[in-house]
Amino acid sequence: MLSRNDKRHFFRMMVNANVQILINDPESGREITGICRDLSATGMAVEIDEPLEMGSMLHLRLESTNSSIDSLDAHAKVIRCSQEGEDLYQIGVLFIELN
Numbered sequence: 001m002l003s004r005n006d007k008r009h010f011f012r013m014m015v016n017a018n019v020q021i022l023i024n025d026p027e028s029g030r031e032i033t034g035i036c037r038d039l040s041a042t043g044m045a046v047e048i049d050e051p052l053e054m055g056s057m058l059h060l061r062l063e064s065t066n067s068s069i070d071s072l073d074a075h076a077k078v079i080r081c082s083q084e085g086e087d088l089y090q091i092g093v094l095f096i097e098l099n
Contacts, residue, residue: 015039019046022059024075034091036062043076043094049087052078058093073099 019036023029034046044060052058055077062072080092 013039015044017062017065019044020061021046021048022061023052024057024059037090039072043079043092046091046093047084048089048091051081051083051089052091054078054081057096060093075099 015036015038017036019034020031021034022031032048032050034048037045037047039062044062046060058076058078060072060074060076064071074095075097076093076095078091079094080090082090084090
């Protein structure tokens with residue numbers, strides 16, 4: 001629930017779903033799996049097991065479990081990365097383009 005001190009323009013929805021992450025790096029172009037923890041109209045928070053650099057460009061896919069709702073397919077940029085525990089990091093991503 002938003003309070004007066006919350007400066008966000010969009011509500012966040014708590015989620016607990018796997019998200020496929022393709023790191024758009026010409027050297028690696030690798031794919032990792034994370035867990036989407038919350039989702040808004042402009043981005044999401046994802047738990048992963050390695051740090052990612054700020055500014056990294058990603059392609060994200062969050063499969064829908066409901067046949068009447070399309071899966072989320074987006075290009076995004078890492079805007080935050082914090083260590084939450086041993087081999088546990090949380091990244092904040094900003095959606096650049098939703099497909």
